Amino acid sequence: MTLDDIIARHMGLEGPLLPILHDVQAAFGCVSPESEAQVAHALNLSRAEVHGVVSFYHDFTASRDARAEVQICRAEACQARGVEQFIAAALAAAGERVRLRTVYCLGLCSVGPNARVGDTLHARLDEAALVALVDAQ
């Protein structure tokens, strides 16, 4: 799907910018400066306004990173269940190959530590399970 298609698909919405940016991020792995300019033009916004939105939200990135991503929850409930003790091992397993991203809460707070890869969730992780999850990417 091209950027034009994505923009056209959401133009009928009130407040179409976030839905467009989500699709751009999903399709191209980032919201590049070129995409920002094109989206801004289509929505009659300044590039600064679009850039302001892209840089505000954690889900949008300015450049593409093709590595696999493992999201690890490090919020209070997962901390209470010991996630911090496993971070060093996870980082070592990930090295430069896998991107580890800290997220705050996946909503599975009674069965942490938790992680997310794509739309798949993983609960009750210990160090070995977390390392295995990183290794499997």
Place this chain on the structure above:
Amino acid sequence: MTVVRISDDALALACGADAVADAFEQAGCTVEHVSSWGMHWLEPLVEVDGQGFGPAAPGDVAAILDRSSGKAIGRIADHSFIARQQRLTFARAGRARPLSLEDYGANGGWAGLERARAMAPSEVIAEVIASGLRGRGGAGFPAGIKWKTVAKAQASQKFIVCNADEGDSGTFADRMLMEGDPFQLLEGMAIAAHAVGADRGYIYVRSEYPHAIAKLKSALALVGKRLSPFRVEIRVGAGAYVCGEETSLLNSIEGKRGEVRAKPPLPALEGLFGCPTVVNNVLTLAAAAHILAEGGAAAYAALGAGRSRGTIPVQLAGNVRRGGLFERAFGVSLSELVHDIGGGTASGRPVKAVQVGGPLGAYIHPSQFDLPFDYEAYAGAEALIGHGGVTVFDDSADMDAMARFAFQFCAAESCGKCTPCRIGAVRGVELIDRILSGPRREADAVEALPQMHNAAKAGRSREEDLALLDDLCETMQLGSLCALGGFTPYPVRSALRHWPEDFRK
């Protein structure tokens, strides 16, 4: 053929429910995917003829089917965790298939909407006020009063916005409701729309909840006509915690940075796209569905304590042996929740602290565990109920680290609009690092500069830094634009108050 019921809630899936369901299908059983009962330590929980087995693994299939499994827990509905609850909003949890209109109708669904639509809008609002329902997002504002304000506002366009940006750690009730009983939320929104004269609605769901988003989309496709003329659209957040704040959420839907707006104007008068808007939490709107059913308002008002009427879905999380969703009338104590119902810590060590109300909630010391779950009682103890999350910590928790984390989280998630939050959070982290670095500290290069008139040239003691931390907390609490900066001092100050020894290591 044996019918086996297994939840397809995100938490059950994360615990391996899919593999268990596959194994039962291979054994020739029919698997029905139901909502979760909320007994999370038992997930994946398998139900056969009302009997429960959990936590089940694919290898348990044969033993469960011939009833010899050691994982049997007896009749699920009679389990003490369920029997001790007073479930209204989660009445269907575990008992219905989330996307089955048949199950929804057979379990009281649509009764509220049908009755409400036969009533005048003002009568609907009067019932919501009479029920005593207060906003479940955290602020506890009376829902009926908010609806009344929007109903009275003169405008050609009004909106119902459902705040499903459940970012607080230790909370998952919104997620469970959206995944387990999505029709109830839509029904509640349609009731609100009828009450205030709105024909458009938005559900703003956080992007961390892909399963909830999918369920809501499917549910909407099934009942769009039934809700008509009310139209609902689902919007997905983009990873910003602060978008759970109502004005920031509205900006986000409008396609702007999720920056907080100053109030007034209230969103009830100038909300989404400048129009009068009801912004309510998932649980508040869902409660409207059963409150509007025949006798629902009186039944709701009859429960509770003081000015906190009805039930609160408490979420037992963190280091707790039996975690999950526990809906009960207001007034229940923390000692009952944590010890009797939760069974103490999962690690088996003593409970050190409990954080109630998410990352902005106070840490509560075991000596305060008699505190009744009630908005006013918590406010009186410099704590808050928030969204009803209860996160348990055992004695290995470092409260200095938790206080530091509160600032760190605020710094990461601040929208940047107001100074106390944007800068205060960063200074808070630095200050706690200094306090932990030792009893006395020499002036650093910047403090030694001649133009730094207010800096102590001879360095500062830990006690002076602690006083400074208290000052910072006061500034954030009184000067921040929204609850993110305004409430971050709650976990910090409560940690300092109850565990001072952790800051003097």
